[in-house]
Amino acid sequence: xxxxxxxxxxxxxxxxxxxxxxxxxxxxxxxxxxxxxxxxxxxxxxxxxxxxxxxxxxxxxxxxxxxxxxxxxxxxxxxxxxxxxxxxxxxxxxxxxxxxxxxxxxxxxxxxxxxxxxxxxxxxxxxxxxxxxxxxxxxxxxxxxxxxxxxxxxxxxxxxxxxxxxxxxxxxxxxxxxxxxxxxxxxxxxxxxxxxxxxxxxxxxxxxxxxxxxxxxxxxxxxxxxxxxxxxxxxxxxxxxxxxxxxxxxxxxxxxxxxxxxxxxxxxxxxxxxxxxxxxxxxxxxxxxxxxxxxxxxxxxxxxxxxxxxxxxxxxxxxxxxxxxxxxxxxxxxxxxxxxxxxxxxxxxxxxxxxxxxxxxxxxxxxxxxxx
Amino acid sequence: xxxxxxxxxxxxxxxxxxxxxxxxxxxxxxxxxxxxxxxxxxxxxxxxxxxxxxxxxxxxxxxxxxxxxxxxxxxxxxxxxxxxxxxxxxxxxxxxxxxxxxxxxxxxxxxxxxxxxxxxxxxxxxxxxxxxxxxxxxxxxxxxxxxxxxxxxxxxxxxxxxxxxxxxxxxxxxxxxxxxxxxxxxxxxxxxxxxxxxxxxxxxxxxxxxxxxxxxxxxxxxxxxxxxxxxxxxxxxxxxxxxxxxxxxxxxxxxxxxxxxxxxxxxxxxxxxxxxxxxxxxxxx
Numbered sequence: 001x002x003x004x005x006x007x008x009x010x011x012x013x014x015x016x017x018x019x020x021x022x023x024x025x026x027x028x029x030x031x032x033x034x035x036x037x038x039x040x041x042x043x044x045x046x047x048x049x050x051x052x053x054x055x056x057x058x059x060x061x062x063x064x065x066x067x068x069x070x071x072x073x074x075x076x077x078x079x080x081x082x083x084x085x086x087x088x089x090x091x092x093x094x095x096x097x098x099x100x101x102x103x104x105x106x107x108x109x110x111x112x113x114x115x116x117x118x119x120x121x122x123x124x125x126x127x128x129x130x131x132x133x134x135x136x137x138x139x140x141x142x143x144x145x146x147x148x149x150x151x152x153x154x155x156x157x158x159x160x161x162x163x164x165x166x167x168x169x170x171x172x173x174x175x176x177x178x179x180x181x182x183x184x185x186x187x188x189x190x191x192x193x194x195x196x197x198x199x200x201x202x203x204x205x206x207x208x209x210x211x212x213x214x215x216x217x218x219x220x221x222x223x224x225x226x227x228x229x230x231x232x233x234x235x236x237x238x239x240x241x242x243x244x245x246x247x248x249x250x251x252x253x254x255x256x257x258x259x260x261x262x263x264x265x266x267x268x269x270x271x272x273x274x275x276x277x278x279x280x281x282x283x284x285x286x287x288x289x290x291x292x293x294x295x296x297x298x299x300x301x302x303x304x305x306x307x308x309x310x311x312x313x314x315x316x317x318x319x320x321x322x323x324x325x326x327x328x329x330x331x332x333x334x335x336x337x338x339x340x341x342x343x344x345x346x347x348x349x350x351x352x353x354x355x356x357x358x359x360x361x362x363x364x365x366x367x368x369x370x371x372x
Numbered sequence: 373x374x375x376x377x378x379x380x381x382x383x384x385x386x387x388x389x390x391x392x393x394x395x396x397x398x399x400x401x402x403x404x405x406x407x408x409x410x411x412x413x414x415x416x417x418x419x420x421x422x423x424x425x426x427x428x429x430x431x432x433x434x435x436x437x438x439x440x441x442x443x444x445x446x447x448x449x450x451x452x453x454x455x456x457x458x459x460x461x462x463x464x465x466x467x468x469x470x471x472x473x474x475x476x477x478x479x480x481x482x483x484x485x486x487x488x489x490x491x492x493x494x495x496x497x498x499x500x501x502x503x504x505x506x507x508x509x510x511x512x513x514x515x516x517x518x519x520x521x522x523x524x525x526x527x528x529x530x531x532x533x534x535x536x537x538x539x540x541x542x543x544x545x546x547x548x549x550x551x552x553x554x555x556x557x558x559x560x561x562x563x564x565x566x567x568x569x570x571x572x573x574x575x576x577x578x579x580x581x582x583x584x585x586x587x588x589x590x591x592x593x594x595x596x597x598x599x600x601x602x603x604x605x606x607x608x609x610x611x612x613x614x615x616x617x618x619x620x621x622x623x624x625x626x627x628x629x630x631x632x633x634x635x636x637x638x639x640x641x642x643x644x645x646x647x648x649x650x651x652x653x654x655x656x657x
Contacts, residue, residue, distance in 0.1 A: 091562075107576045
């Protein structure tokens with residue numbers, strides 16, 4: 001798929017020379033005595049699909065609303081392209097929003113909903129008709145022009161909301177949990193459709209979600225937010241393979257995190273005494289207490305790889321594509337996923353597991369900061 | 373119990389029955405009696421007789437056209453004023469009231485804890501010739517040295533406006549309160565200024581409240597007589613005053629009854645025309 005290859009390209013060139021469409025410079029937002037967004041700086045490349053991902057209350061929606069102009073930061077500056085837009089009302093910003101509730105105007109037809117922004121900008125008559133018809137075709141809603149929003153299904157309303165924003169050809173499209181109200185199957189379908197639409201029209205999308213799978217599926221780059229700050233920013237692959245904090249490791253997929261102490265340039269001594277090899281760059285000059293991480297699917301049963309642990313089997317769970325084993329080792333509980341590549345190929349578990357140093361990552365010690 | 377199970381289709385009608393019975397006894401029967409009365413002739417001394425006296429209607433319109441016109445004029449002005457005063461208040465409570473919403477609504481309803489008559493009498497005091505309002509208006513030369521407020525059309529319209537304000541404010545509040553704020557944000561997001569967002573989104577969505585409020589104010593205001601009686605002079609009398617005096621002082625029942633029917637008919641026509649103009653969809657939301 002075209003989408004896939006684009007993400008690949010970006011993974012190989014994480015630093016792109018393309019200009020930023022959205023730039024946040026040390027932005028802070030307080031609500032009474034709560035700091036919702038805490039000194040966040042961020043650049044979003046032109047034409048990219050960018051996701052703000054995090055649990056509720058992490059500041060992602062507030063960040064989006066500040067870009068849209070619905071909230072003003074207490075400190076810092078927001079730029080759209082080169083232009084600082086802080087202090088400008090929403091209607092003077094070249095961005096459009098797809099709201100979580102869709103916010104379709106119930107008293108207007110689908111045609112008038114979609115044409116609303118065009119009319120406010122002084123587009124008239126046949127031009128409005130042409131552009132509305134074209135965008136409704138793009139989202140697959142041709143022929144629905146005369147209906148009222150309440151006569152459409154949830155998925156159709158979602159498309160109208162998307163069309164109503166896109167028809168204005170904004171510099172940036174903001175999406176606030178746009179798929180949250182849809183059922184799982186429709187959500188999966190819309191994820192791919194929205195990604196394809198974004199690819200076709202090339203407008204920068206900034207997407208807020210708490211669903212890590214959705215962010216990974218759709219976004220070129222993801223900023224993971226926690227407590228009003230960006231924990232880590234990168235491509236889905238970078239974040240998954242090389243999480244830099246325990247929070248990121250725990251929020252994206254499942255991680256085994258084992259506490260230990262740095263014992264060499266490329267080794268960590270776990271609390272049970274086992275020494276684990278890690279890539280030197282993963283340590284990033286850390287010393288003292290750290291946590292060593294490895295993804296469950298990167299661990300093998302048996303002694304084939306360099307980093308080894310042993311324990312006894314606690315649980316086995318068949319999850320279709322894989323079988324999950326949970327082992328109790330002296331370094332901590334460890335989950336292992338073994339792909340069910342052949343029928344009936346469940347392996348005998350000896351209690352020995354191993355993984356490659358290359359699959360190992362290191363995060364700051366998570367004492368008292370266990371991720372969700 | 374068995375009966376209800378066997379005739380489940382009857383249940384809604386049985387539930388409706390008490391209300392329908394009440395309406396039949398206390399609305400339809402008196403209305404029929406009133407219609408009968410309106411076609412009688414005679415006098416209180418010699419008794420009234422049913423004679424199909426359609427002339428009563430003609431007389432009502434011919435002799436009291438001025439009172440009818442004045443009634444709808446005052447009621448119309450009062451309705452517009454009530455709308456103009458209530459809308460910002462209802463808007464402010466609905467959108468900015470926050471946790472004070474219920475208290476502020478209570479303030480709007482508070483006058484209802486005092487009876488209509490007493491409230492209007494209080495206005496008599498407020499607008500009286502040696503009252504503070506008149507003195508101030510004279511001092512700043514809005515009124516001449518002998519100018520008055522009491523016994524003027526201004527006082528009557530002010531009284532009606534004040535007395536029916538809650539009937540306007542409450543439906544307005546309800547319809548404004550229901551508006552999803554993200555719709556207004558969406559309008560601003562789609563390049564509508566605050567004023568345009570109000571005109572294109574908030575105002576149309578509050579129309580059910582506007583329609584309900586104007587009807588609840590206009591209809592009783594057109595038939596009102598208390599305000600004209602207590603705050604106006606005979607030159608400000610409305611059709612309600614005439615009906616009241618025909619009934620209670622002159623005991624001319626046929627004239628009073630026929631005038632009542634003319635008033636009802638005009639109101640019905642006006643309301644239907646209004647509903648047609650704004651669209652029936654807005655009446656029901």
